[in-house]
Amino acid sequence: DAGVIQSPRHEVTEMGQEVTLRCKPISGHDYLFWYRQTMMRGLELLIYFNNNVPIDDSGMPEDRFSAKMPNASFSTLKIQPSEPRDSAVYFCASTTANYGYTFGSGTRLTVV
Amino acid sequence: DQQVKQNSPSLSVQEGRISILNCDYTNSMFDYFLWYKKYPAEGPTFLISISSIKDKNEDGRFTVFLNKSAKHLSLHIVPSQPGDSAVYFCAASSNTGKLIFGQGTTLQVKP
Numbered sequence: 001d002a003g004v005i006q007s008p009r010h011e012v013t014e015m016g017q018e019v020t021l022r023c024k025p026i027s028g029h030d031y032l033f034w035y036r037q038t039m040m041r042g043l044e045l046l047i048y049f050n051n052n053v054p055i056d057d058s059g060m061p062e063d064r065f066s067a068k069m070p071n072a073s074f075s076t077l078k079i080q081p082s083e084p085r086d087s088a089v090y091f092c093a094s095t096t097a098n099y100g101y102t103f104g105s106g107t108r109l110t111v112v
Numbered sequence: 113d114q115q116v117k118q119n120s121p122s123l124s125v126q127e128g129r130i131s132i133l134n135c136d137y138t139n140s141m142f143d144y145f146l147w148y149k150k151y152p153a154e155g156p157t158f159l160i161s162i163s164s165i166k167d168k169n170e171d172g173r174f175t176v177f178l179n180k181s182a183k184h185l186s187l188h189i190v191p192s193q194p195g196d197s198a199v200y201f202c203a204a205s206s207n208t209g210k211l212i213f214g215q216g217t218t219l220q221v222k223p
C-alpha cells in the first residue's frame with residue numbers, strides 16, 4: 001500500500017497563475033479531505049468528499065479555490081488566480097467511515 | 113472561529129522527563145478526540161485517541177486525558193525521548209466525521 005500520494009511535493013509559482021494540486025487516496029477509502037497548514041491556524045479543513053461527492057466546502061477560503069473528485073482514485077485542488085497569501089502546505093487525507101485519517105506528505109506551495 | 117485551540121506554540125523538555133501538551137475545545141458536540149504527530153516534510157500520523165465516554169486512554173508512553181466539563185484534553189508523554197521531537201496536533205470530531213485540528217505545538221526533547 002503506497003499510502004496517500006500527493007503531487008507535486010513543491011510548487012513555486014508567480015502571483016496570478018493557476019495552480020493545481022493532486023491527490024491519490026488509498027484504495028478503498030471513501031472519504032477524502034483537503035487541509036491547509038499555516039502557522040497561525042494550524043491544519044484548516046478546506047473541503048471533504050464522500051464517495052466522490054463534495055460534502056462540506058465551507059472551509060474553502062474564496063471562489064479562487066475549487067476542488068474536484070472525478071473518480072474514487074483522484075482529486076484535485078485548484079487555485080486560480082493564486083496569491084502570495086495562498087502560500088502554505090496543502091495536505092490530502094483519506095479514510096474509511098471511521099476516524100483513522102491517513103495523510104499524504106503534502107504539497108508546499110509558494111506564490112511569489 | 114477556532115474550535116480547537118492549542119495555546120502553547122512550543123514546548124521544550126529534557127529527555128526522560130514528562131511532556132504535557134494541552135488542548136482546549138469549544139464545541140460541546142465533539143465526541144471523539146485525537147492526537148497526531150508530524151515530522152518535517154511528512155504528513156501528520158495518528159498517535160492516540162479518546163472517546164468522550166472515557167476520561168483516560170493509555171498506549172505505552174502516551175496517555176491522553178479528557179476533562180469534558182472543562183473542555184480540555186492533554187497528552188502526556190513519559191518518559192520523553194529525543195525521537196518524540198515533532199509537531200503535535202490535537203483534533204476533535206462530532207458525528208459529521210470531519211476532524212477539526214488545532215494550531216499545533218512543537219515539542220523539542222533535549223538529550
